[in-house]
Amino acid sequence: MSKKIETLFIFSFLVLFTLATLYPALNIIGISLRTDDAFQTRSLALWTAESSFRSYFTLFLETDFLTWMKNSFLVSFVVTLTGVVLASTSGYALSRFNFMGRRAVLSSLLMTQMFPATMLLLPFFILLAKLKLINSYLGLIIIYSSTALPFCIWQMKGYYDTIPxxxxxxxxxxxxxxxxxxxxxxxxVSSPALVITALFSFMASWSEYVVAAIVLQDPELYTLPLGLKSFQASLATQWGLYAAGAVVVSIPVTILFISLSRFLVSGLTVGSVKG
Amino acid sequence: MLYENRKALREVCDKYEDSHPGININLIYRETEELRSNFQSAALGGSGPELIYGPSDQVGPFAVMGIIKPLDDLFPPSFFNQFSSNAVVQFQDKTWMVGDGVGNHLMLMYNKDIVSSPPENTDEMIKIGKSLTKDLDDDGIIDQYGLVWNFTEPFFYVPWIGGFGEWFINDDGSPNLNTKSNENAFAFIKSLRDEHRIIPKECDYETANALFKTGRAAMIINGDWSWGDYRDKVDFGIAALPMVSSTGVFPTPLVSTKGYSINVHTTSEKLSHTIDLMTYLTSPEVQLHYMRRLNVQPSSLAALSHPDVQANSLLKQNAAIIKKGRPMPVVPELRAIWDALRGEYQSVLAGTKDPHTAAVESQRKAIDQIKTMNLVIEPGVQGKFIKGLLFLFIAALGIIFWIKKKIYLRSFQENKFAYLMLLPAFLGIMSVIIFPFGYNLIISLSNFSLRTFKDWEIIGFHHFASVLTDGGFYSLFGKTIIWTVVNVCFHVSLGVFLAVMINRTLPAKRTLRTLLIIPWALPQYIAALTWRGMFNQEYGSINLILNKFFNMSPIQWLSQPVEAFSACIITNIWLGFPFMMVVALGGLQSIPKEMYEASQVDGASRWQQFWNITLPMIKPVMIPAVILGTIWTFNNINVVWLVSNGGEPSDLTHILVSYVYKAAFNLYRYGYAAALSMIIFLILSMFTVSFMRRSKLDAVV
Incomplete structure (x- = not known):
């Protein structure tokens, strides 16, 4: 009997906690349903009498949102593919072979995470300008795949280690x-880890803004974060549109996470220690 | 640039394209700050757009860096004579920009439904403001404000310094902040908020704008750029900023121009097209189009005398307001002055400094910052020595490689398969991470800054020394440690706690688990901006909830240093716990049930089970995650930057990485920023190595 009460207690705690956690996410949905000027209100309600889906209609019908979305899908797809192929092969090499320089490679993978990313921007730009890759997806894809790789390789290597x-x-x-x-x-047999690698590569490119802003200059090529940012002029943000865009941008990643959460638990090894 | 302005620009460009077949105009739109940093990087890489359109204050830095062309030789003198003088932007005796309109100045706008006639002086403004700041439903919360504006920003503040008599900058570009006028202006704004209570406690641009547009503010101080936005929503009138009653002087808004400059890399045929396009874009014809559509005050004398401009009553009033202003300084030093002023001013508003101290300090800081910004360290003996050392190092690597060639070759032969599998990823990481890293190492040893933008040289360890001898570094480092430790502790404990809770028979277990992952799934910048909105003092849900359910008085989350830093931490805890939860769940699943059953037989309590079985069993998966989490948190710039709006208040919420960003892109101190990031890198490497040693986790890699 006490077990049941305990379960009930824990369950209600978790439900409350989950609701609190979800509030910020719901909050932005609420803003997307309001008009541009109504975001400063004292009402906590997510749906008010003035709410409407107008921002969403404007978003899809009057802006280039669909083009940005297509671009983002294209870039993220290629990055994911590259990430999975490269991380799975190199992770395997690192897990199974004891070659010269192996330890150096492994530590340098971890080291790459330690350098403040903002300082990489200027060299990125100079490199891409020299290679004439400014304003092309190729440049963006190379950067995205490579920045996501160290974590993905580590993660794949960790999973391979658990396979006899x-x-x-x-x-x-x-x-x-x-x-x-x-x-x-x-x-x-490594499919859970592959799924995680894919998810991470996808996320790294899907919502990245800073690098995209220096590489892509032609509005035709804009990815979602760049497009979204263009609603956010420094002195007149179109909040309704921005929030609606943010919600739509978050949907694919959230769906991916939700549908893959099963794999997340079994596939995310972050390089566990061999016992 | 407003959406409407962008549309208008596109329209005139389309027209130009129609009459000039073969010419394609590509418009790239960036926000002011980004325009600056992106164009700097682009010009350094030898590319970028031919024509740059932006506010006049970017002329100084761009001209000093040598990334825009002087226009004097490109256009005939008659070209420049057709504009009013404040649209032809000069710096160091050369012309660098021609504006297509004049304005960008602040004024008082009032809602005609609420205010019948605008205040003439500040006493009147306070009186009107008091009568119009109302709590309509008697719930103790103000529903309508007398006056709103983005008062925490220096640009929106300096007109008042002028109103108290003196000016904040001298003609030679040096700061003039240690003045009675500055003190009085500090005290005046503070009294509007605390004593007269006619302005909100926290009011950024967005809040002010929204309040005015929805009729919840009687008056707003804003620029001419906002007219288009208000036109359909509020019946508004414009007036000059009211005269300061105690001095009898009108405040002096900054008047600037937005205009075109030419990229230094534009040459030959492209240059002549660019000149032609620029002539067109600044022509009376285009300016009249802007005037009709957007009410922009023309800069062309021909356009100004056009009957349509003469007949426009708004522009007529506007011209009178402009006369009270002063031209926006274009010297690069302006940034350093803004920066020093912003910090001290925010301290006054937060109540941590009195106006006098703040005025003295802001002058001192501005002078300091100008000095560091303009500092050019000449390469001395040390520079040559370092160069030699670098060369020797590379040579040594080459020689070692040559001697050990056979061993390497054999190793390659033996493990050909492994090397081949590794090669593509290695090349990618090499080019995208190792190359920039090397580049940064060299920059950190160089004198790369505003004045040496194009011809920097290696000077040695000066920047490292100045980072390590600066007391500011250690307080930043301390804050970064607090930031990291608090975040990681919460991430891990919350993550493990939730994982243990969920990992039992529960109804809707999977749904709960899935929903709890959502903070991780949301794009970070979206989440951070949402949280910033939620922390707003008056309209943010956090204070509303605290007030409603716990009856707490509103907390000034974003304008007090400790609160603002806590706000960043809360946001980041929310973002980060799901990752740890998932890792912990993975670890929990690998614990055999029998272990718990056996210990139950032995009569172990729940707590003992957790302590003796659960924790040791998930430790191996948690430790690598903790290491990664620490590194990520330490270097997480997004949350701090977005939630605290770049370090507000007074740059007190910075952690090391956000400070690196500021040093590099705000004050052009690339060399210094690179040295600081090398130090961050070293700190993290040392942490990782010692942490792994201590937890005997060499086996991780």
Whole structure:
């Protein structure tokens, strides 16, 4: 009996906590439904008499939102693909082979996370300008994939470490090459980690603003964060549009997270220690 | 630039394209601050747009950096003569910009439905303001304000210094802040808020704008750019800022121009097209179009004498207001003055400094900052020595490689497969992370700054020394540690706590787990801006909730240093706990149930189980996550920058990374910023190594 009461107690606590957690997210939905000027109100209600979906209509019908969305999907898709391919192969090399420089590579992967990203902007720009990659998706994709890679490699390596080596040894006995053993045996069992890697690469590119702002100059090429920011003029933000845009931008990532949350728990290893 | 202005610009460009086949005008739109930093980077890389349109105060820095062209030789003298003098922007005896309109100045606007005639002087303004600041429904909360404006920003403040007699800047560009006028103006604004209570306690631009537009403020101090926005919503009138009663002097708003400059990299055929386009964009014809659509005060003398301009009553009143103003200084030193003034002024408003001290301090700081900004350290012996050392280092690497060539080659042969698998990722990371890192290392040893934008040289460890001997660094470092420790502790404890709660038989377990991940899923900048809105003193949901359910008086979240820093921390805790929760959940699932059952048989309590089984079992997965989390939090600039609006109040909410950003892009101290980021890097490396040693986690990598 006491167990039931305890469960009930914990359950109600968690529900309250979840509601509090969700409030900021709901808050922005509330703003997106108001008019531009009504965002400074004292009402806590999310839906008021003045609320409407007008901002959403304007967003899709009168702005280039759909173009930005298409661009963002394109960039994120390529980045995700590149991220998964590169992280899965190099993570494997780091997990299974003891070669010269392995430790150096592993520590430098961690080191890359330690440098303040803002100071990388100027060199990025100079590099891309020299390579004539300004205003092209290629430049953006190279930067995004590479900045997301260190974490993804670490994460893949950690997961491979948990897979017994006997698995591919068996496959090798059956006459598989190293590479085909990797493709046929290891990759399929690593799907949770691959999903996480994909998710991280996607997130890194989907909502990135700062790098996109220096690389992309042609409005035709804008990605979502850039487009969204253009509603936010320094002295006259179109808040309704901005909030509506923010909600729409958040939807794909949220859906991804929700549908992949099963894998998140089993696939996110962040490089656990071998026992 | 407002959306309507952008549209109008596009229209005139379309027209130009129609009459000039083969010419395509590409408009790239950036916000003022970003325009500056992006154009700087672009020009450094040798590219960027041919024509730059922006406010006149960017002329100074751009001209000093040598990234825009002087216009004197490109246009005939007759071209410049057709504009009113304040639209032809000169700096160091050369012309750098021609404006297509005059204005950007502050004035008093009033809602005609509430105020019948605007106040002539400040006493009247306070009187009207008092009678119009009302609590309509008697709930103790003000529903209508007499006056609102973005009063915490220096641009919106300095006109009052003029009203008290003196000016904030001398003709040679040096600051003039240690004056009685500055003190009086500080005290005056503070009295409007605290004594007369006719302005809100916290009021940024957005709040002021929204209050005025919805009829909840009788008067607003704002610029001519806002007319278009108000036109359809409020029946408003304009007037000069009211005369300061005690001095009998009118406040002096800054009058500037927005105009065109030419990128230094524009040459040959493109240059002649650019000149032609610029002539068109500043022509009377285009200016009249802007005047009709957007009520922009023309800069062209021909346009000014056009009957349509003469007949426009708003512009007529406006011209009189402009006469009371002073031209916006274009010297690069202005930034340093703004910055020093902003900090001290916000301290006065927060009540931590009295006006006199703040005036003295702002003068001292402005002079200091101008000195550091303009400082050019000449490369001495140390510079040559370092250069030699760098060269030797590279040579040594080459020689070592050459000697050990065979070993490397053999290792490659043996592990060809592994190296090949690693190669593509390695190349990517190499170019995108290692190259910039090396670049930064060199910059950190150089004198790269405003004055040496194009010809910087290696000077040695000066910047490292000046970072480490500056007391400010240690207080920033302390704040960063508090920031990191508090955040990570909350992330981990909240994460583990929630994970343990969820990891049992519960109804709707999966739904709860999924919903709790949402803060992680939301794009960070969106979440941070939402939180900033929620922290607003009067209209933010946090204070509203605290008031409604806990009956607490409103907290000034964003204008008091400790509160503002807490606001940043709260936001970041919210953003970060789901990651730790997910990692902890993963760890919990790997604990066999039998362990708990066995300990239950032994009569262990819940707490003992948690302490002796759960924690040790999830430790191996948590520790790498803690290391990563610490690094990420330490370097998280987004939250601090967005929630505190770039370090407000008075730059007291900075952590190391946000300060790096400010040093690099606000005061052009690239060398210094690079040195500081190298130091951050070293701090984090040392932390990681020692943390891993202590937790015997060498095996992690």
């Amino acid at each position: 080596a006997a698995l591919e040894e068996a496959a090798r006995m059956d006459g598989c090459s190293r590479f085909s053993a990797f493709i046929k045996v290891i990759l399929p």
